[in-house]
Amino acid sequence: MKKNIQKTITNSFMLLSLIVITFSSCKKDKEEEPVVFQDEDAVEAIESSLITQSNGITATIETAATKLAEDSLFTSTSTPALNCGDTYADNFNESNSNGNYSYNYSVTRNYKLYCTPNNTPDYVEYHRTLAGVYSTPRMSSDDNAEANWVISNLDTANASVFFNGNYQRLGTQVSKVRNQNTFTSTINYSLANIKVDKVTHKIVSGNASITLVVTFAGNQYNFSGNVTFNGNNTATLTLNGNTYSINL
Numbered sequence: 732m733k734k735n736i737q738k739t740i741t742n743s744f745m746l747l748s749l750i751v752i753t754f755s756s757c758k759k760d761k762e763e764e765p766v767v768f769q770d771e772d773a774v775e776a777i778e779s780s781l782i783t784q785s786n787g788i789t790a791t792i793e794t795a796a797t798k799l800a801e802d803s804l805f806t807s808t809s810t811p812a813l814n815c816g817d818t819y820a821d822n823f824n825e826s827n828s829n830g831n832y833s834y835n836y837s838v839t840r841n842y843k844l845y846c847t848p849n850n851t852p853d854y855v856e857y858h859r860t861l862a863g864v865y866s867t868p869r870m871s872s873d874d875n876a877e878a879n880w881v882i883s884n885l886d887t888a889n890a891s892v893f894f895n896g897n898y899q900r901l902g903t904q905v906s907k908v909r910n911q912n913t914f915t916s917t918i919n920y921s922l923a924n925i926k927v928d929k930v931t932h933k934i935v936s937g938n939a940s941i942t943l944v945v946t947f948a949g950n951q952y953n954f955s956g957n958v959t960f961n962g963n964n965t966a967t968l969t970l971n972g973n974t975y976s977i978n979l
Contacts, residue, residue, distance in 0.1 A: 768914065768947040770971070772906050773954050775870050777943060777968060778977050780900045780918050781958065784832040785865035786825055788898050788920060789934065789966075789979045791878055794825075795842075795857055796892065796932035799882065804844070804852045805929045807887040815846035825861070836863030847886075854883035857896075874902020880922065891935060894925040898939075914947035925960060934960045934979070941970070 783790040799805060802812035802819070813819055820841035827834055840859040847853045862875040880896035898920040906912045918941065925937035943954040956970035960979075968975040 766948045768945055768950070768952045769909060769912065770954075770973075771909065772870075772904070772912055772914065773916075773943055773945060773952070774968070774970060774975055775867075775906070776872075776904050776916050776945075777918060777941065777956075777970065778975075779865065779867055779870055779872060779904075780876075781966060781968075781977055782979055784827075784829065784834075785867055785872075786827070786834040786836055786861070786863075788876075788878075788900075788939075791859060791861075791876070791898070792894055792925065792927060792934060793932045795859070795878075795880070795882065795894075796927045796929070798840075799842075799855065799885075799892070800929065800932065804855070804885050805887065805892075807851075811844070811852055813844045815844060815850055815852075818843040825863075831868040832866070834863065834865035836861040836865075842882075851887075852885040854881055854885055856880075857882050869908050870904055870906055872902050872904045874900055874904075876900040889929070891926045891928055894922050894927060894937070896922055898922065912947060914945050916946075917944045918942070920958070933964070935962045936960055941968075943970075 779785045781787045803809035804811050822839040825836045838861045842855045842857040844855050845853050857880045859878045864873050878898045880894050882892050884892045901917040903915050920939045922939045926935040928935055937960045939958045941956045945952040954971055959967045964979045966977045
């Protein structure tokens with residue numbers, strides 16, 4: 732009888748030890764599971780920095796072209812609102828809500844007009860900053876942006892103007908899909924001859940190189956690529972060798 736009791740105690744101890752070891756092993760595996768940033772979040776952060784529905788760079792370009800047209804810099808039939816060498820400055824709020832898309836930003840901007848030797852508009856140096864929030868079906872963001880551009884080809888004989896310069900957007904994004912990651916990002920655009928129609932104020936063509944730096948879970952992730960503007964309210968994003976189509 733005593734031998735059976737000892738055997739039962741030994742077996743019970745071994746079973747308990749096995750359970751503890753198994754639990755500890757599972758817990759350790761779970762704790763050591765790596766947390767990795769997902770490329771899809773990078774693509775969606777860049778997409779949101781591009782599209783008009785989140786007040787991205789496309790909207791900023793169109794707004795700039797609209798302002799220059801309003802100030803009669805595209806036509807010879809009206810006197811420009813600025814004299815050569817003058818600087819225009821203002822600040823205002825931009826907000827919009829359309830279905831699952833919304834944004835609300837405070838904006839400051841200024842531009843200086845440069846003229847030809849004949850005192851006709853030649854180009855402007857354009858500067859704009861914004862700060863605020865946006866929300867899309869897949870991501871929300873608290874961020875700010877800055878544009879520093881030269882807008883050239885203002886001569887009234889030309890049907891389009893060209894945007895060259897830099898655009899930076901940085902802030903904190905929260906994904907609404909997959910693992911619902913929260914991360915910070917800095918996106919830099921270098922614009923190369925972005926062609927914009929003087930009448931429609933829409934992008935006709937052009938390219939921009941992109942770098943994206945993401946900080947997530949204490950780690951830094953770097954992306955680089957290019958955006959090609961196709962001229963039909965779409966763009967093609969190439970990022971780390973992969974290609975994506977984006978509706979602007």
